[in-house]
């Protein structure tokens with residue numbers, strides 16, 4: 001019987017894609033083939049266009065929330081390319097391309113410029129830069145006169161100081177043409193922590209490069225060769241339109257040195273594009289042109305005949321796309337890539353699979369189905385290199401990501417497409433959303449590429465070319481995964497029920513979801529009476545682009561949270577989709593992949609850690625008397641008595657704190673006045689009487705010392721712990737009874753920076769609320785995006801100011817006993833978890849059964865709970 005009915009494993013692509021279905025990546029799965037080579041020998045080198053080679057098949061999309069200089073530099077350094085968007089003026093686009101092409105290292109900072117008559121009011125003026133550059137007109141183009149370094153400004157303690165009065169000469173400046181090794185050895189040779197990199201052409205400061213950057217870049221995994229043009233510069237692509245005025249833009253792009261242009265349109269098979277392709281090829285025969293977007297063989301053929309060097313494929317497949325809903329036109333991306341690549345390969349035109357990439361598996365699918373590269377928007381938009389700042393939303397660090405056809409992008413665009421003709425109605429074809437922080441592309445793209453190589457190895461394809469051949473010769477086989485046709489667009493989900501079923505000693509979990517088509521397509525632009533649609537960044541009841549793993553992980557974590565279950569670990573064994581008029585009911589059947597129930601670490605329950613500063617992250621160095629003595633000596637006075645001084649200060653400080661709480665916040669007392677009053681009173685109480693001029697000098701010295709890093713030391717486990725927590729996706733908030741200089745000067749000077757060690761701060765001097773008032777903890781919860789208190793752990797060193805008020809608002813709390821205080825015993829006895837430091841805290845947080853609060857013995861051997 002077997003001989004009569006040979007087993008057919010899967011379908012050949014030609015058969016699968018010729019049945020009238022429009023498949024997305026998630027609809028299809030490849031069957032594994034045969035491995036006879038190691039993962040490392042898979043080559044992902046490829047062609048972007050007929051004449052441009054890349055070491056990796058990655059292209060950053062021409063979107064204004066994805067591709068500007070920073071992305072262009074990093075993508076080229078990795079061996080891919082970015083296409084700079086054109087939602088700007090031609091001269092702005094020119095500058096972005098020039099800026100990227102003037103770099104040699106995978107890095108682009110944002111130097112700050114001021115003129116000599118400007119003021120520095122606070123540490124915020126430095127943003128994250130170690131200095132402010134002083135130029136004649138206060139912009140990057142005018143003559144460089146000097147700089148103000150953050151550390152020297154901090155030491156001076158001067159507030160509202162004029163830049164011209166504290167400017168220093170630029171001691172060492174490197175060349176912006178330095179490659180990475182040259183820049184690193186320049187810093188080492190000159191024994192400086194940072195230096196400006198200056199353009200050789202016009203002396204303009206291009207970047208500030210620091211020893212920290214050297215370490216960071218050295219730590220990134222390495223890929224193949226960078227993408228360099230014939231000019232030796234990083235390769236950069238540029239997008240443009242198909243209107244008459246785009247011919248003028250083209251001149252700017254060519255002058256900027258763009259290596260390839262992309263005619264950026266959702267429907268490329270138009271008379272406008274065909275004519276523009278011919279125009280560009282006539283005007284600049286050496287410049288490669290990518291046409292698109294197309295999704296059919298017919299469209300592709302027209303563009304190929306017009307002379308394109310590459311084709312961009314995808315209509316309505318992007319994560320922010322709503323074209324298929326608005327226009328009822330498009331194609332499932334797997335089908336589109338296969339169809340277009342089949343025809344384009346006959347003319348040797350490489351295909352870019354554009355949109356819908358949300359994991360490495362999608363990249364494997366796109367490349368195997370015939371694409372030579374993938375173009376990505378959302379996959380890159382959460383990276384450090386994408387334009388825009390991170391913000392905290394619903395407790396997560398996110399960056400804005402928006403469709404270029406969204407109302408917001410159209411309104412921003414200077415392009416005549418939309419704004420030139422005000423009489424035209426604007427209909428949005430994209431939404432505005434937010435994507436989670438992913439760190440640097442320099443780190444996650446190499447890992448993604450490694451995963452792609454593993455996929456290729458499973459398919460038995462040692463290169464992209466070989467995958468194409470295996471597919472066309474029907475050696476590679478595919479099958480369909482049902483139900484994902486339903487999920488191709490923007491949905492919100494509501495969990496209906498989650499039932500555990502016991503069947504033949506195995507527990508199955510049946511999850512029923514309503515996947516509601518939100519009609520996001522229509523929502524934006526107010527077409528259906530709504531004004532805007534903000535797509536959630538995940539969690540909290542809605543998810544971004546639906547992919548199978550995302551869906552079941554999301555469902556599980558949500559369902560499990562709702563049921564209060566803590567067991568985990570399931571295999572997806574089936575999905576049943578039942579469409580009705582507007583709702584899709586999905587039953588997801590999950591089978592536990594291991595029967596033993598295990599408990600989770602406490603860490604997995606948390607979304608945020610708040611932490612106290614003094615006594616917890618940092619400590620005072622030396623005695624108060626040391627600094628008062630130094631200040632007195634600096635004006636030729638003898639040292640005041642240490643003990644008297646200490647007592648005097650203690651009383652003066654508590655008096656001031658009572659009279660003018662929060663460093664004079666409510667009384668609107670300037671910080672410097674608050675301290676001046678306190679220091680004067682301290683001296684008086686200690687029995688010293690100085691004339692006004694002498695006191696002023698002594699005070700200035702004391703004020704600037706305590707506004708710098710000098711009197712503080714950081715506990716060695718502080719920075720590693722904070723970074724570790726953030727790397728695990730937790731938000732870190734500082735909650736401190738401190739004045740603004742902690743935030744602006746002291747913490748950064750001690751290497752504890754917002755953005756790398758902590759996300760948000762609640763400082764009493766800036767909020768007008770201080771510990772032990774529980775309100776300060778409520779503010780922290782708000783700052784974290786109004787998250788639930790039980791998702792937050794507060795760490796501090798005071799029972800009265802940290803533990804009790806944090807617990808009173810419902811947060812978890814633990815105490816550090818850094819200095820072996822006798823009080824620690826009573827803290828433990830009263831039920832608080834007390835740990836010696838942050839190393840132990842980290843161990844406790846990750847202990848497997850810490851979630852029940854009994855995993856760790858505190859230092860006195862007593863088991864405590866939270």
Ligand SMILES: NC(=O)C1=CN([C@@H]2O[C@H](COP(=O)(O)OP(=O)(O)OC[C@H]3O[C@@H](n4cnc5c(N)ncnc54)[C@H](O)[C@@H]3O)[C@@H](O)[C@H]2O)C=CC1
Nearest residue numbers: 242243264265266267272293314315316317323404405429
């Ligand atoms: N890949 C996709 O599925 C989609 C992508 N997008 C993105 O949104 C942005 C805007 O896309 P589109 O709206 O398609 O831009 P587009 O500039 O190609 O088209 C806008 C409108 O202008 C018209 N037009 C273009 N050139 C013309 C000329 N010379 N004379 C008269 N009319 C002309 C077009 O026919 C269209 O009606 C692009 O960045 C695109 O990549 C938007 C929707 C879908």
Ligand SMILES: O=c1[nH]c(=O)c2[nH+]cn([C@@H]3O[C@H](COP(=O)(O)O)[C@@H](O)[C@H]3O)c2[nH]1
Nearest residue numbers: 061318319321356377378403404405429430
């Ligand atoms: O329907 C759309 N409306 C839009 O407003 C829009 N903006 C960009 N794009 C396309 O989406 C691609 C990026 O998709 P991903 O985020 O999935 O990578 C991009 O590369 C584009 O092809 C749009 N499509």
